[in-house]
Amino acid sequence: MTTLDPKTTDTADSAMSSRSTGTKATRAIGIAATFAMGWLVLFGLVLSPADVNQGESVRLLYIHVPTIWVAYLSFVVTAVASGMYLFTKKHSLGWDRLAGASAEIGVAFVGLTLLVGAMWGRLTWGVFWQWDARLTTTALLFVTYIGYLAVRRLGGSHEQRAKRSAVVGLLSVLLIPLVHWSVVIWRSLHQTASVLDTDGNIDMDGTMLFTLFIGVIAFSLLYLWLVMHRTRALAMEDMLEDRGLDIALAERRAEGGTR
Amino acid sequence: MPPDADAVVDLHDVVATLGQFPALSGATMRVETGEIVLLRGPNGAGKTTLLRLCAGLVPVVRGTALVLGHDLSVDRDRVRSHVGLLGHQNGLYADLTVIENVRFWAATVGATDAEVASAMERMGVADRLASVSVSKLSAGQKRRTALAGLVARRARLWLLDEPHAGLDQRARDDLDNTLREAAAAGATVLVASHELDRAESLATRMVDIVAGRAESGGSR
Amino acid sequence: MPPDADAVVDLHDVVATLGQFPALSGATMRVETGEIVLLRGPNGAGKTTLLRLCAGLVPVVRGTALVLGHDLSVDRDRVRSHVGLLGHQNGLYADLTVIENVRFWAATVGATDAEVASAMERMGVADRLASVSVSKLSAGQKRRTALAGLVARRARLWLLDEPHAGLDQRARDDLDNTLREAAAAGATVLVASHELDRAESLATRMVDIVAGRAESGGSR
Amino acid sequence: MSVARTAWLIARKDLRIEWKSRVITNQVVPFAGVTMVIFGFALDANTDVLELVAPGLVWLATMFSLLLLVQRNFSVEADDGALDAMRVAGVDARGIFFGKVIGLALQLLVLEVLLLFAAVVLYGETIRLDGAVLLVTTMISATCGLAAVGTLYGGLAAGSKGRETLLPLLTLPAVAPVLIGATRAVESALGTGVAELSDGWQWVSLLTVFAVAFGVGGSLAFGPLIDE
Amino acid sequence: MSVARTAWLIARKDLRIEWKSRVITNQVVPFAGVTMVIFGFALDANTDVLELVAPGLVWLATMFSLLLLVQRNFSVEADDGALDAMRVAGVDARGIFFGKVIGLALQLLVLEVLLLFAAVVLYGETIRLDGAVLLVTTMISATCGLAAVGTLYGGLAAGSKGRETLLPLLTLPAVAPVLIGATRAVESALGTGVAELSDGWQWVSLLTVFAVAFGVGGSLAFGPLIDE
């Protein structure tokens, strides 16, 4: 947590002077993520076999599934950070910025899932979109977090933003179980849980499973790298806004007399 | 700064923003129990913002604001029920009658029917008007109804934003008398107004608001 | 009754209703060119209704009402474009800026950009405020913007409903000077107001409105 | 004042305003009614299809009406600054929340009954006696959920100018699960298609969980949300 | 000022307000979009039915959005008494009418294009090249009709308190013919079901007659209607 919650926020100048959101830790994670991506490309495109039913298009799985899982992860992080903001005594804005950064990345990842899923659907089902429970709930998840980001941009003080968005962040996360179990709840066309299904049995080709595993690692590292940078960037934005307030204050005080 | 039991309002270098705009740019002001303070200043100086801040509607961005002994940035809620605000808007439900409106606002603080009746009497909306829907009132009649709701609420701190605007001569006198009585009974009153003749004769002290800062104008 | 060319407003026993309520119950009044007439009276007397009637917004139920020589019950439309009304509402578009609002209202009567600029200058909304969205103005700044739009419109008959309310001292002076100049240049002004001190010093004549009837209060 | 008394005060006021102004009666009910008729047209008067999708359409119409209802219920508060005044008066936020939820839920319930009636008349839907309990339970739990979500986000959106645009964006995805669950439950209750009565109760429990989650969450969150 | 210049002034103002406030972009477009998604779900993912009824659903969503658009376009005028001010300023009523029709029609057109696009993506609708002219003509004539009806009754409803409840009651039945005609015409253009391209033009002429009738009637009736 120490790396994610930028201590520098409270002392404006030290953070501004560095002019970068990178640190040693992020650089290490960035390098690791690049490596993992390389492995993913190697395994996903070359070493893993084509599927008996789906042929080559099955390779989309290695993006499709990790992205949505990482998106789940980021929304859970958003909810946890929101809770930490609301229920800890200090009400540290660091938690709020972590929540915001995580949600932004989550939205991007869900977008990727939708995109890849639609392409995959075109290849296997012949259409981009199906009126399927999982697809619909995924779309709803996407819209919900766009709403969350809109709430963050409502304006007002940082504390107001934090309080409002924390509430929405905590409520929105309830949608994730619905997306995950939608295939069970509604008779669905979409693949039911084959990796994370309830009985714990994993029935998948070994190499494919391993490739999927690499995908999850790679995208998780990417997430970690992005979220650290975004959190810091948001901290700087907040500081910049505070600076803006100083300037506006000076102008307002200089206004003096009438008009 | 230690909380001061006697100061009803104690602002120290308070900054408040509306959107990005610093409507209050460092206001320092102290009001004691029983005072009637007139806030005056040009359009856009920040009078409305100051009153809404004291009512807990506008957050404190910097500085400390104590109202009735409570720090506004910590527990606004503790302050609120003791404060009565008349803003530029009346806060009335247009589809309800005058008496239904006043009763509703009185009920939020548990005021009795007798208090409602006397408040309506005081602001001259008791007889014919009582059962008229607010949407059918003239501008001044609406303002009186809002004031009646406020009077019934028996606040410890009254915040009035241009309360005289739209009232006729008689309602103005009624209002001023009510405020004087309330102050004598231990309430504190902050009035923002551009009608200096009347407001200056009502107030015990003037504070000038200029470009978001408060400057004591000395007592009358 | 023959139409009288000199009388800008000539009401004879006019009755007007709002809903079922006879807000004007037989008003008789005559205003000549160049006068500044103050309408005064208690809340709910019918001042707003009278002004809106002269602007053609409230229909004449009984009696005759001539404005600028035209009978209101026959051709209200002929009257309108020569009349400027500032009611209790400002008639501004909250999402547009000050200058966009004033320009829009000026364009409806074909006023030039120079006139817009001078009107805004006059009401003190020219510089910083010009490009601020109306939704971000204080109450008084909104009122000034509405007045700027009205000034740019160069009406022959000005109908002002509590124009001073919410304006600061300087804007009040600016407004009064503008009205005096307009009257001197041949316009006619009807002002409803509760701020008697200021309004009585502005007006050339007072008319008392009581319970929907107009009674000449004699000249100052 | 206790939360319950505050809630009662506010619900009573909301219902009284509706009783006097008849905005919902005159505006939302025809809207919902015409929606149902036009669905019929759009689906080309194909009675078989209509009967099949009728439960979905009822809830769809309810959801659109929900947006209008929420907008109306909060514009009443925001128009003349009454919501601000309540906050200043120290009215308990949970009380406001539950009061508005109750008022909204009652208005919604009346609407739903009318829509169901319309479905019977227009689409030839039949109501079985043994499904009636399920039907009523579904309607009540779904309505509570809808009212809680609507009030929560209505309060957020009512705060200040420009925020109103958030209302549909936040509300529609949040109530979509209700729409889906309630549709399935009503299908079971009416015996539409192949739906079984027993399936319905599962949906009802989902709806109830939803209503409780948003009810509790909303009552805690409402205060911070309406505070600017 | 001439009617045309007045209309231009007013349409420009309306579009500028929308450009700055983004109310329609942020509120009506998501509303319409989610409508489409939820239609899909309520109709139970039956793609055959969906493709068949897609043209109808597009127009249905347009019609709901019309109500919101009209409400927004007139609440801008009524909120601070601007409509009164225009009447006092002697602004020609026909100019106001045409100005608001133009502004409304442009907003509607953008919305329809988006909805059509959504239908293509979500419902798997395909657009044929030889139907494109018919499609565009249909959209323009239907939009003009909708905008004329909406403006006419919007003006009536904006007048005074309580009248607003009249808007859906008056508008929805009045635009029902447009809904039906436009649906049939678009079906022809897209070749949905058994529809023939040539049939479509008949419907377009009906739509055009409707638009002209309400355009002319509206411009004459608007003045008296907004005058209390």
Ligand code: HEM
């Ligand atoms: C736009 C279209 C699609 C969307 C929005 C979508 C969405 C999702 C989501 C949300 C998950 C995560 C489920 C969970 O673990 O909670 C998932 C998993 C999965 N999807 Fe898709 N999907 C789409 C298209 C497809 C297509 C076309 C296929 C292949 C035919 C597919 C195959 C899979 C597989 C195999 C999994 C992993 C299942 C598991 O083990 O849990 N998806 N998809």
Ligand SMILES: Nc1ncnc2c1ncn2[C@@H]1O[C@H](COP(=O)(O)OP(=O)(O)OP(=O)(O)O)[C@@H](O)[C@H]1O
């Ligand atoms: N919509 C309405 N329906 C019925 N009666 C109304 C309506 N609006 C106003 N009235 C009544 O008409 C009378 C005249 O109202 P008007 O607004 O003209 O008064 P006014 O002199 O302007 O008062 P004020 O000084 O308060 O502005 C009032 O008694 C009022 O109660």
Ligand SMILES: Nc1ncnc2c1ncn2[C@@H]1O[C@H](COP(=O)(O)OP(=O)(O)OP(=O)(O)O)[C@@H](O)[C@H]1O
């Ligand atoms: N929503 C807003 N966004 C940004 N700035 C605002 C907003 N509302 C008001 N302001 C600005 O804040 C300043 C203070 O406004 P405030 O309403 O407190 O002034 P005031 O002293 O009450 O003026 P008045 O005498 O005109 O009522 C003004 O300069 C105004 O332009």
Ligand SMILES: [Mg+2]
């Ligand atoms: Mg003010």
Ligand SMILES: [Mg+2]
């Ligand atoms: Mg008046």
